[in-house]
Amino acid sequence: MSSETTNVHAHEGEHSEHEGMTKRRIWNVFFVLLGITCVEFIIALWLAPTFHWPSHFVNPAYIVLTLFKAFYIVAYFMHLKFEKIGLALAIIVPILFIIGLILVLTNESHYWIDLRL
Amino acid sequence: MSTTAAQQIDEIKTTPWSGGRSPFNVEYGKMMMWFFLLSDAFTFSTLLISYGALRFSAPVWPAPSLVFQSFPGLIESGAPLVFVGLMTFILIMSSVTMVLAVEAGHRNAKKEVVWWMIGTIIGGFMFLGCQAMEWTHLHSEGFWWGQIPSPKVMQEFFKEGVPLTQQAMSSHQFANLFFTITGFHGFHVFSGVIINIIITVNVLIGTYQKRGSYLMVEKVGLYWHFVDLVWVFVFTFFYLV
Numbered sequence: 001m002s003s004e005t006t007n008v009h010a011h012e013g014e015h016s017e018h019e020g021m022t023k024r025r026i027w028n029v030f031f032v033l034l035g036i037t038c039v040e041f042i043i044a045l046w047l048a049p050t051f052h053w054p055s056h057f058v059n060p061a062y063i064v065l066t067l068f069k070a071f072y073i074v075a076y077f078m079h080l081k082f083e084k085i086g087l088a089l090a091i092i093v094p095i096l097f098i099i100g101l102i103l104v105l106t107n108e109s110h111y112w113i114d115l116r117l
Numbered sequence: 118m119s120t121t122a123a124q125q126i127d128e129i130k131t132t133p134w135s136g137g138r139s140p141f142n143v144e145y146g147k148m149m150m151w152f153f154l155l156s157d158a159f160t161f162s163t164l165l166i167s168y169g170a171l172r173f174s175a176p177v178w179p180a181p182s183l184v185f186q187s188f189p190g191l192i193e194s195g196a197p198l199v200f201v202g203l204m205t206f207i208l209i210m211s212s213v214t215m216v217l218a219v220e221a222g223h224r225n226a227k228k229e230v231v232w233w234m235i236g237t238i239i240g241g242f243m244f245l246g247c248q249a250m251e252w253t254h255l256h257s258e259g260f261w262w263g264q265i266p267s268p269k270v271m272q273e274f275f276k277e278g279v280p281l282t283q284q285a286m287s288s289h290q291f292a293n294l295f296f297t298i299t300g301f302h303g304f305h306v307f308s309g310v311i312i313n314i315i316i317t318v319n320v321l322i323g324t325y326q327k328r329g330s331y332l333m334v335e336k337v338g339l340y341w342h343f344v345d346l347v348w349v350f351v352f353t354f355f356y357l358v
Contacts, residue, residue, distance in 0.1 A: 021220055030213045037205055044182075044198060044357050059358050066353040070346055077216050077342045079335075086133060087141040091151055098162045105170040112174035 021076065029076045036069050150336045154343045157305075161347050164301065165354055168294045175287045179274035181356050184291075189250040201356050204247045205348065211240025212345040219338045222331025227320060230334060234317040237341065241310035248303050252296070260292040295355060302351055305344050312337050 040062060048058050075081035080088050133140040141148055172178055182197040189200065218233035259266030265288040268281055275284050316337050325331045 021216060023217065023220060026213060026216050026220065030209065033209050034206070037202070037209070040353075040357060041198060041202060055358075062353050062357045066349055069349045073212070073342055073346045073349065077212055077345075078339055084133065084140065084142045087143060087148070087151065090141070091155055094155060095158060098159070098166070101163065101166050102169075105166050106173065109170040109173035112170075113176070116174065116176065 021079065021082075025076070029072055032072055033069055036065050040065055144332055147332065147336050147339070150339050154339060157343065161301070161350070164298050165350060168298060168354065171290050171294065175290060177275060177279050177283050178287050179271075179284075179291050181358070183274045184255075185251075185356055187254055189254045198356060200247070200251065201352060204244055204251075205352055207240055207244050207247065208345050208348050211237045211244070212342055214240060215338045215341045219331075219335050222325070222334045225326070225329075225331065227323070227326055230320050230331060231317060234313060234320065234334070238310055238313050238317065241306055241313065241341075244306055245303065245310070248299065248306075252299075255292075255295070260288075260295070262293055262296050263289070265289055265292060298351060299355070302344070302347055305347065309337075309341050309344050312340065 043053075043058060043061060047053060080091065130136075133142075143151075185201060186194050186197040187200065188196050188203075192199070214233045214236035218230050218237060221229035221233060255261075259270055265271060265285060268284075271284050271288055274288070316333055319325060319333065320331070325333060
């Protein structure tokens, strides 16, 4: 009985690994990544210099676009979107600790620049 | 009534966390690869966040569009972002060939796996070659760990009227951070290429065909995509911002 159930589960696992990334979908993700990179280039080489967009507007835009690219790589190329939710959370939730370091060091660097000026 | 209650208690639970099977439903090695990549993500973020903190606190910084404006061997100046654009394209492309190798592995198509893996390895070597050219170019301008260009060359990377002491300080920080972070990333690319070669040899001699699964290709694929992921961030924070 128990071996039967494990067989069923093994089969389910196999199935869930097979779904998701077809060749068509792989190329779709590639064109999304290429498109976002092209948008970044258009902003950096053309839009920002001609319309004098300030850096406090352009830099957040770059970071948002970068996070989009990161999502597509992790979710589709690294297949995390099709894994069990437990595994996805085990990888993504610890990453949020990085936000803490960003906040601490941003605060600290403001203090450093006050020391220098 | 009491019998139904007892039946409910005796009923075997089948939720993911009720025991008897792996709740994550992945093979051990693949899960460990994920956890290794998580730790590597922390390493890279500390490097990049330290870079951000130093750059925030610097009154001036060498402008990326002025530092990176050559296509080594072809265009000396006036082509900002073109060369790094090529490098980004090569790395994304090699990520695609890697994921195609994984897809072929699911179908147990040995020949296709080999060809896509070879494509990935070539992409990796092309990226490393580009990075070597980029480093050589910056080195020829005078940048290296602890070294900065002569004041005349350095002036080209800053606005007019920035005092030389400020230029020297931020150029030092830029040089150290750039070579450390891209070097650490390049080291990852290099080890990724070596691992890909080993796996390709294993595919060729039929190790995974005998095993009946190309899961190892998937695991090194995870590592390779991670290298691409890190480059996306390095590209943004060194070349765009």
